[in-house]
Amino acid sequence: MRKFLLFLIKIYQKIISPTLPARCRYYPTCSAYARTALLTHRLPTALRLIAMRLARCQPFGGHGVDFVPVPMYRYHFVPTKWSHSCVFVDNFSYQKRQNKLANC
Template identity: 45%
Template sequence: MSRGLAGVLIGLVRLYQLTISPLLGPRCRYWPSCSHYTAEALRVHGPLRGGWLGAKRILRCHPGADGGIDPVPGGPSERLCREDPELDEHYHHRDPDTSSPDASSR
């Protein structure tokens, strides 16, 4: 059941990417873009957690946001960041421990 719901939600994201996104132009401040992040989160984590991660990302993406590299936790984009030295130096690892000195820059 949840696979089917994830598929429907990914289809809606894809519909947005094909119809609305080209009209708006590139506006996302993050890599991967919010729509790609949401689709990946839905594929990796399913409709509940993936939908929650996607919604949180969309709310973080606004004109005042710093943006940057923000991969899906546990997804292919995170593995890519960890394997590529150029990406890794710009990637802020999102660890659950928010008491680290680097946590304020996230």
């Protein structure tokens, strides 16, 4: 489902969007926002974020900069030996660190 939605967004960005005049009220555009949301969040959360953004994208809605929120559920606390007790890392860095510790 996610790949199909990303495919539709890509078609819109490459074929349909260049033929329409620029009239976006937000940065990034709604299609770029939807693509980022689909790539960074789980599907139900991404669809909710996209629906909320499209509901705001109207003449009486807001304007300005509106980035996709950071998915905090992907971050873990990892204890460190430095002065700070722990740091945030993403899943990729966390798995990489676990592999290094397993090889020692």
